[in-house]
Amino acid sequence: MISLEEAVAAIRAGRVIVIPTDTVYGLACDPAAAAAVEALYELKARPPHLELNLLAAEAGQLAGLVEMGGEARALAARFWPGALAMVCPVGPRRLAIPRAGGSLMVRVPGHDLLRALLRRTGPVASTSANLHGEPAATTAAQAARLVGGRCAGVLDGGPGGGAASTIIDLTSRPFRVLREGPIPREALIPESEA
Numbered sequence: 326m327i328s329l330e331e332a333v334a335a336i337r338a339g340r341v342i343v344i345p346t347d348t349v350y351g352l353a354c355d356p357a358a359a360a361a362v363e364a365l366y367e368l369k370a371r372p373p374h375l376e377l378n379l380l381a382a383e384a385g386q387l388a389g390l391v392e393m394g395g396e397a398r399a400l401a402a403r404f405w406p407g408a409l410a411m412v413c414p415v416g417p418r419r420l421a422i423p424r425a426g427g428s429l430m431v432r433v434p435g436h437d438l439l440r441a442l443l444r445r446t447g448p449v450a451s452t453s454a455n456l457h458g459e460p461a462a463t464t465a466a467q468a469a470r471l472v473g474g475r476c477a478g479v480l481d482g483g484p485g486g487g488a489a490s491t492i493i494d495l496t497s498r499p500f501r502v503l504r505e506g507p508i509p510r511e512a513l514i515p516e517s518e519a
Contacts, residue, residue: 326465327478329442335477336446341365343454343468344442345482346380347435348408348490348506349461350468352476353380356450359421365450368475370457376423377450378410378430382443389418390448391429397495400513406435408486408507412494422450428496438482453489463487 327335327342335342336354339361344353352369354361356379366373381387384401391413393401400411410432415423423429431448434440443449453461454468462468465481473479491506493513502510 326469326481329438329480331478332442332480333445336442336449338477340477341368342477343462343465343473343479344380344439344449344451345436345465345480345485346439347406347486348488349463349485350454350465350479351380351451352454352472353449353451355446356420356422356448362421362424362450365452368472369452369455371452372457373424375457376426376430377452378432379420379422379448380439380443380451381431381433381448382440383433386443386448387416387431389416390420391416391431394495396500400493400495401433404508405433406440407433408435408488408490409513410490410492412492412496412503414496420450428494430492432490436482438480442480461489 339358341354344351354365410430412428412430415427455461463485465479469479488506491508492503494501
C-alpha cells in the first residue's frame with residue numbers, strides 16, 4: 326500500500342497505480358503521458374480498441390478536454406461527485422486518450438481520498454483494477470492480489486460500492502444509457518425522450 330504523497334509522485338512520474346473510487350478500484354495514470362497509457366493497457370491486457378476514461382476532482386478540471394453542453398452540465402450538477410460517467414465530445418486540449426475517435430468518458434467520483442489525489446495530479450486516465458474480462462476489485466486487498474505487483478502501488482481508500490458506474494452517451498440524439506449502474510436510467514432520461 327502507498328500513501329497519498331507516494332500516489333501523487335507515481336502519477337507525476339508516469340507510473341500506473343491502483344486507486345480507490347466510490348464504485349470499484351481502478352488503475353490510473355497521467356492521461357497526457359503516452360508511455361503511461363500504454364503501460365496501463367499492457368498491465369491490464371486491455372484490448373487496444375477499448376478506450377480509457379477520465380476521472381477528475383471537479384467538472385472544472387475537464388475544461389477544454391471535453392465539450393460539455395447544457396445537458397451535460399445539468400447532469401454534472403445533479404450527480405457529480407458520484408457514480409455517473411458521461412461520454413462527451415473531445416475538446417481542443419488533447420491527451421494521449423482517446424486513442425481514436427472523438428469522444429471521451431468522464432466522471433467526478435464521490436470518493437474524498439481520490440478527489441484529494443486528483444486535485445493535486447489533475448485528471449487521470451483510468452479503468453477498473455483487474456485483468457481484462459475478470460471481475461473488478463472492490464477492496465484494496467483484492468486489487469493488490471489482482472494487479473498490485475504489476476504497478477507502482479495501491480492507494481487504500483476503503484471498500485468501494487461494488488457496482489460499476491452508470492454510463493450515458495451524450496454524443497448522439499437521443500442520449501443513450503450504455504450501462505445502468507447505481508443511477509437508474511429513468512433519473513437521466515425523461516420518459517418523453519426514452
